[in-house]
Amino acid sequence: xxxxxxxxxxxxxxxEIFKSITPGFAGMYVCGPTVYGHAHLGHSRPxxxxxxxxxxxxxxxxxxxxxxxxxxxxxxxADADEGxxxxxxxxxxxxxxxMEIVQIYTNSYRRNMAQLNVLPPSIEPTATGHIIEQIxxxxxxxxxxMAYEVDGSVYFDVEKYAQTNNYGKLSGxxxxxxxxxxxxxEGQDEKRSSVDFAIWKKAKPEHIxxxxxPWSDGFPGWHTExxxxxxxxxxxxxxxxxGGMDLLFPHHEAEIAQSCAALGHDSVNYWMxxxxxxxxxxKMGKSLGNFITLDEFFTGEHPLLxxxxxxxxxxxxxxxxxxxxxLDFSNEALQAAExxxxxxxxxxxxxxxxxxxxxxxxxxxxxxKACYDAMNDDLNSPIAIANLFDGVRIINSxxxxxxxxxxxxxxxxxxxxxxxxxxxxxxxxxxxNSANNDVLGKVVDLLLNxxxxxxxxxxxATSDKIRNELTALGFEIKDKKDGFEWELKG
RNA sequence: GGUACCUUGGCCGAGUGGCUAGGCACCGGUCUGCAAAACCGAUUACGGCGGUUCGAAUCCGCCAGGUACCUCCA
Numbered sequence: 001x002x003x004x005x006x007x008x009x010x011x012x013x014x015x016e017i018f019k020s021i022t023p024g025f026a027g028m029y030v031c032g033p034t035v036y037g038h039a040h041l042g043h044s045r046p047x048x049x050x051x052x053x054x055x056x057x058x059x060x061x062x063x064x065x066x067x068x069x070x071x072x073x074x075x076x077x078a079d080a081d082e083g084x085x086x087x088x089x090x091x092x093x094x095x096x097x098x099m100e101i102v103q104i105y106t107n108s109y110r111r112n113m114a115q116l117n118v119l120p121p122s123i124e125p126t127a128t129g130h131i132i133e134q135i136x137x138x139x140x141x142x143x144x145x146m147a148y149e150v151d152g153s154v155y156f157d158v159e160k161y162a163q164t165n166n167y168g169k170l171s172g173x174x175x176x177x178x179x180x181x182x183x184x185x186e187g188q189d190e191k192r193s194s195v196d197f198a199i200w201k202k203a204k205p206e207h208i209x210x211x212x213x214p215w216s217d218g219f220p221g222w223h224t225e226x227x228x229x230x231x232x233x234x235x236x237x238x239x240x241x242x243g244g245m246d247l248l249f250p251h252h253e254a255e256i257a258q259s260c261a262a263l264g265h266d267s268v269n270y271w272m273x274x275x276x277x278x279x280x281x282x283k284m285g286k287s288l289g290n291f292i293t294l295d296e297f298f299t300g301e302h303p304l305l306x307x308x309x310x311x312x313x314x315x316x317x318x319x320x321x322x323x324x325x326x327l328d329f330s331n332e333a334l335q336a337a338e339x340x341x342x343x344x345x346x347x348x349x350x351x352x353x354x355x356x357x358x359x360x361x362x363x364x365x366x367x368x369k370a371c372y373d374a375m376n377d378d379l380n381s382p383i384a385i386a387n388l389f390d391g392v393r394i395i396n397s398x399x400x401x402x403x404x405x406x407x408x409x410x411x412x413x414x415x416x417x418x419x420x421x422x423x424x425x426x427x428x429x430x431x432x433n434s435a436n437n438d439v440l441g442k443v444v445d446l447l448l449n450x451x452x453x454x455x456x457x458x459x460x461a462t463s464d465k466i467r468n469e470l471t472a473l474g475f476e477i478k479d480k481k482d483g484f485e486w487e488l489k490g
Numbered sequence: 491g492g493u494a495c496c497u498u499g500g501c502c503g504a505g506u507g508g509c510u511a512g513g514c515a516c517c518g519g520u521c522u523g524c525a526a527a528a529c530c531g532a533u534u535a536c537g538g539c540g541g542u543u544c545g546a547a548u549c550c551g552c553c554a555g556g557u558a559c560c561u562c563c564a
Contacts, residue, residue, distance in 0.1 A: 244564035336514035
C-alpha cells in the first residue's frame with residue numbers, strides 16, 4: 001500500500017520519487033509567516049499543505065523533523081521608507097514595543113493553526129533568535145567573495161555569483177533578462193547591480209530593532225534567515241523546502257544563492273511550492289488589501305462572508321483542491337465544502353454501526369489502494385477525497401443493509417477512514433457545544449418519545465410540531481424504523 | 491516590457507491521447523403519514539480557430555481572456 005511517494009520538485013520541474021537523505025528520516029523546512037498582522041486565508045494554504053506533507057510522511061513511516069520559522073524582523077517595507085522594517089513600522093503606529101507586536105501576532109498565528117488542526121512543527125525558530133547565525137553566514141559569504149560591504153550594509157554580489165553558478169535555476173529566470181528590465185528603485189544607490197540583495201542592512205538612527213555586527217548596528221536581510229536556520233537545524237543538506245509560490249523569486253532563489261555561496265553546494269533536495277488562494281480571481285494578499293482573516297472566517301464577521309465557516313470547513317476546502325492549483329474563494333464553494341465535509345464525517349462516525357457478514361459484496365482493497373495511489377502521486381488530496389466519498393457511499397449502503405462486508409474488509413475500512421480522515425487529512429468532528437449536556441439530551445429524548453407516541457396515534461399535528469420546533473432550534477431529527485436519532489448542529 | 495502559468499458542466503474542482511472523477515446545487519425514483527437523512531438514477535463540460543492522430547479536454551500553432559512573479563507577500 002505505502003509504495004513510493006512522488007513529489008513535484010520545483011527545481012527540476014517534474015515529479016520525482018521521494019528518497020530521503022537518511023533512510024527513515026526526513027527533514028523539512030517551510031517558510032512561516034511574518035508576524036505583523038493576523039493570519040488570513042492565504043496563510044492557511046501553506047500551513048495546511050505542509051501539514052499534509054508532514055502527516056503523510058509520518059504515516060508512511062518517516063521520522064520527520066519539521067522546521068517552520070517565524071519571521072519577526074527584517075522585511076523592508078515596499079514603499080520607499082528607507083529600510084524601516086515592517087515590524088518596526090507597525091510598532092510605532094500602535095505605540096508598543098516591536099517584540100510586543102511579534103508576540104501578539106505569533107500567539108494569534110499559533111491559535112489559528114491549532115484551530116485548523118495544523119500540527120505544531122518540531123522546531124519553530126525566530127529570526128531574532130538567530131542573529132548570530134545570520135551574522136556568521138554573512139561573514140562566510142563575504143569571505144568567499146560573493147558579497148561586498150558598502151557603508152555598513154552588506155550586499156550579495158549576484159553578477160559575480162552568476163559567473164560560476166546558475167542564478168535563476170529555481171525560478172527559471174535569466175540574469176540578462178533581470179538586468180535588462182530596468183526598474184528604478186529608491187535607496188538602491190549602494191548596490192552595484194539592481195539584482196543584488198541585502199544580506200545585512202545598516203539601521204537608521206530611528207530604527208528600533210537593531211543588533212551589533214562587524215559592519216554596523218543593523219539587521220539581517222530577509223533571505224538570510226531561512227538559510228541560517230534551515231541549515232542549523234536540518235544540516236547543510238536536507239530533504240524538503242516548502243513555501244508559497246510567491247516566494248519562489250526572489251526569496252528562494254536568493255536562499256539557493258546564499259547556500260551555494262556559503263556552503264559550496266545546494267542544501268535542498270526537493271523544493272515544494274503551494275499555489276495561491278484567489279478572491280474574485282485575484283491573489284488574496286496583505287499588500288492587496290483583499291484578504292479575510294481566519295478569525296473573520298470563524299466568526300463570519302466580514303462583509304464578503306454570508307456566514308461563519310468553521311476551521312474544519314476551511315481545512316477541507318483547501319484539501320479538496322490540489323496544492324499546486326490556485327483555489328478560488330467564494331461563499332458557494334465554502335458552503336459546498338461544509339456540506340461535503342459533514343457527509344464525510346457522519347459516514348466516518350457511523351462505521352462502528354456496521355456489522356460484519358460472512359461475505360463481502362464491496363471491494364475495500366481497491367478503495368484503499370486508490371487512496372494511497374492518489375496520495376503517492378504528489379499528494380493528490382482531491383483524488384483521495386473523491387475515493388473516500390466512494391467509501392462513504394459504501395458505508396451508507398452497508399448501514400442500509402444493501403451491501404455486505406466481511407470482518408477483514410470491515411477492519412480495513414475502519415482503518416482506512418481513521419487513517420485518512422483523521423491522521424492524514426487532519427480533519428476532526430466539530431465539537432457539538434451543548435449536545436453532550438446530559439440533561440438537555442434527556443429532555444430532547446423525552447420530546448421525541450412524546451412524538452413517537454403522537455405518531456403512533458396518527459396525531460401528525462403534534463408530531464410535526466415537535467419536529468419542526470426542534471429543527472428550528474438547530475436539532476437534526478432522523479426518523480428510524482424503530483425510533484429516532486438526533487443531533488444538535490453547530 | 492520580460493518570464494511563467496491558467497481558461498473544464500449552475501458553482502467548486504480532479505483528470506495529459508481512447509475507459510464514470512468527486513463534492514455542492516438541481517431533477518426523477520426508493521424509503522416516510524409527510525418530511526429530513528440515506529440509497530438508486532438522469533441531466534448540464536472541456537475559451538475560440540486550425541493542425542497532428544484511427545482517435546484530443548489531454549499534443550502542436552495561432553487568437554481571445556485571465557492570473558502570478560519581476561518590489562514586501564503564504
